[in-house]
Amino acid sequence: MSSRRSRSRQSAGSSRISDDQINDLVSKLQQLLPELRNRSSDKVSSARVLQETCNYIRNLHREVDDLSERLSVLLETTETSSAQAAIIRSLLM
Amino acid sequence: MKNQTTTTRWKTDFQQQLYSSKLLQAISHVRRNPSPNARTVRQVADRALAVAAKGRTRWSQAILKNKLKLNFKKRKNKPRLVAMHNKKKHGLNLLPKKKIPALQQRVNVLGKLVPGCRKESFPVILEEATDYIAALEMQIRAMTALANLLSSTPVDMVPVGGMVQFGASQPADSGPVL
Numbered sequence: 001m002s003s004r005r006s007r008s009r010q011s012a013g014s015s016r017i018s019d020d021q022i023n024d025l026v027s028k029l030q031q032l033l034p035e036l037r038n039r040s041s042d043k044v045s046s047a048r049v050l051q052e053t054c055n056y057i058r059n060l061h062r063e064v065d066d067l068s069e070r071l072s073v074l075l076e077t078t079e080t081s082s083a084q085a086a087i088i089r090s091l092l093m
Numbered sequence: 094m095k096n097q098t099t100t101t102r103w104k105t106d107f108q109q110q111l112y113s114s115k116l117l118q119a120i121s122h123v124r125r126n127p128s129p130n131a132r133t134v135r136q137v138a139d140r141a142l143a144v145a146a147k148g149r150t151r152w153s154q155a156i157l158k159n160k161l162k163l164n165f166k167k168r169k170n171k172p173r174l175v176a177m178h179n180k181k182k183h184g185l186n187l188l189p190k191k192k193i194p195a196l197q198q199r200v201n202v203l204g205k206l207v208p209g210c211r212k213e214s215f216p217v218i219l220e221e222a223t224d225y226i227a228a229l230e231m232q233i234r235a236m237t238a239l240a241n242l243l244s245s246t247p248v249d250m251v252p253v254g255g256m257v258q259f260g261a262s263q264p265a266d267s268g269p270v271l
Contacts, residue, residue, distance in 0.1 A: 017216055025219040032100075032226050050199035053222055057206045060229040067236040068135035074243040075120065075129065084117050086242050087110075 022046070029053055103227040108145070113235045116141045142232050151217070152225045155209020 027041045030049045033056055102108060119137045123129055129137070139156050146153035197215075204210045204218045207225050 017214070021216060025216055025223075029219055029223055032223060047195050047199055050196065050203055053226070054199065054202050054206055057203075057222070057226060057229070060226065060233060061206075063233050064138065064229065064236065065131070065135060067233065067240060068138060069131040070240050071236060071243070072129055072131045072134045074240055075134075078243050084114070084121070087114055087117060087239070 026050070032056075100224055100227040103224075103231040109231055109235045109238070112141060112145050112231065113239050115145070116235065116239065138232060138236060142228055146224070146228060150221055150224050151209040151213065152207050152221050153228075159208070 023041075023046070026046045026049050030039075030041055030044060031037050033049070033052050035052050035056075036044050036049060116138055119141050120129060120134065123133060123137055143153035143156035148154060148157075200215050200218055203222055204213060207218065207221050210218050210221050213221065
């Protein structure tokens with residue numbers, strides 16, 4: 001990852017965005033992606049990182065949907081108060 | 094302003110547990126009939142996630158503004174000015190002309206996936222996506238833990254209102270329970 005970091009990206013007064021800035025952001029994103037984080041940033045193109053990011057977010061959305069489905073079913077058979085009690089108990093353990 | 098620790102805050106156990114209990118709290122406020130459906134759970138989970146973000150990010154602000162809409166792709170029809178001093182056209186003004194169009198295309202797609210970022214600039218979208226991904230991962234960890242917890246709620250718990258818990262007989266698996 002680049003050692004040069006913009007301190008505050010939002011106050012870039014010029015209308016041009018520097019290559020360094022872009023590369024910095026893209027490599028930061030690359031580190032989050034399970035598919036690509038182990039590869040060196042020289043070998044992965046920005047376009048690839050962006051594509052994998054989109055795929056990854058879609059996957060995460062799908063997982064949340066599945067979990068919502070699962071939770072909605074589980075909540076049918078569990079009173080919320082006892083679910084809350086279970087959470088508290090797990091926090092204390 | 095934003096540095097690397099912004100996204101690591103999503104990784105702490107504390108954040109996850111806080112989110113779990115807030116989520117459950119929110120769900121208990123929502124339901125009037127026996128139980129909320131999947132869509133409601135999703136909405137509540139996303140709203141709670143946005144609240145947990147403490148209003149620092151566009152994606153969380155966008156979720157809170159779209160309170161009852163599940164479809165995050167709905168536009169707010171307001172050409173918002175952002176803090177950047179770029180001269181923005183009404184449409185997307187992502188990159189200087191010399192950049193490859195393919196890159197721009199991909200950023201457009203990304204902007205549609207992250208709530209509230211459809212018309213943002215390239216650096217903003219990337220930054221929002223970074224935080225959004227970390228937040229989503231936490232949401233998934235928390236909801237998974239919650240689901241596992243509910244799956245194994247012991248039967249000998251004090252029944253509320255005479256209801257016996259059936260949770261213990263359900264296997265805790267990662268697939269959707271139909």
